[in-house]
Amino acid sequence: MFIIKEVAFWDDLNEIMEQFPKGVFLTTKNEQEVNTMTIGWGTxxxxxxxxxxxxxxxxxxxxxxxxxxxxEFTLSIPIRQDFKQALAYCGANSGRNQDKLKECNLHILNGRKVDVPVIGGCKRYYECKVLAKKLVEAEDMIxxxxxxxxxTGDFHTIFYGEIITSYEL
Ligand SMILES: Cc1cc2nc3c(=O)[nH]c(=O)nc-3n(C[C@H](O)[C@H](O)[C@H](O)COP(=O)(O)O)c2cc1C
Structure with a gap:
């Protein structure tokens, strides 16, 4: 049984932004699989x-x-929790040819308002739905x-996800 605490999306931003460069879990899903990767950049x-x-x-x-x-995607932010090893693994290995959740022993919990799970034990969660996207190429940056x-020309696409809900577990 989990106690859910709804939070404003701006709550504890200092702690969240401190964690970001160290890595947070971005989880996505299609009909066949759930995948998670580490991201370090976000606003x-x-x-x-x-x-x-x-x-x-x-x-x-x-x-x-x-x-x-x-x-839809979810962000699981391990503030004050130790997920160092799993973050390193999910940030260096692709889910294209393996199940990283299984490999890292990560357990997932159903999303509350989206059909994508979150990573258990992380404390802070955001559930999002993509409103817009933009590929940022060489001519778009200094x-x-x-x-x-x-x-290598492997440019980023920015995905703008509406925050559908943010909460702590
Ligand atoms: C701390 C950290 C932060 C990262 N941040 C990003 C990021 O913001 N965007 C990105 O495309 N890759 C980022 N990566 C790299 C991906 O996590 C890595 O390429 C991963 O294997 C991709 O997994 P996938 O192929 O299963 O999607 C980061 C890696 C680490 C270790």
Whole structure:
């Protein structure tokens, strides 16, 4: 039995943004499988009069194939919890050829308002639905960013996810 505490999407932003560069779990799902990957970049704010979580996913990621307009995703933020090993594994191995959840012994819980699960034990959760997406290519950014991050041309797409609910478990 879990006690659910609904929170405002901006609650505890300092702790959440401190965790972000160390990694949080981005979970996606299609008809066949659930996959999770580590992400370290993201922003929370208001767009189109809605609470929005922006994430950046390179097109080479297996996760990229699970995302698109109206697709759902969840973010599981392990604040004050130790998921170091699983975050490192899910950030270095693709779900294209393995079940990372099983490999890392991660247990999933049903999403509350979306049809994508969250990772148990993480404390803070966001459930989102994609409102818009934008591929950011070389001509859309300054040269120093392009040179530092996109030598191979594996550009990020920004996915703008409406935050449907945010809560703690
Ligand atoms: C701390 C950390 C942060 C990361 N952040 C991102 C990110 O924001 N976007 C991204 O596309 N990849 C990011 N990665 C790399 C992916 O997690 C990695 O390529 C993963 O294997 C992709 O999994 P998938 O192919 O199952 O989707 C990050 C990796 C680590 C370790």
């Amino acid at each position: 929370i704010g208001v767009m189109w009069n809605k609470p929005v979580f922006q994430i950046m996913i390179r097109s080479s990621r297996h996760t990229y194939d699970f995302l698109g307009l109206e697709k 040269d120093t960013i392009n040179q530092s991050y996109y030598e």
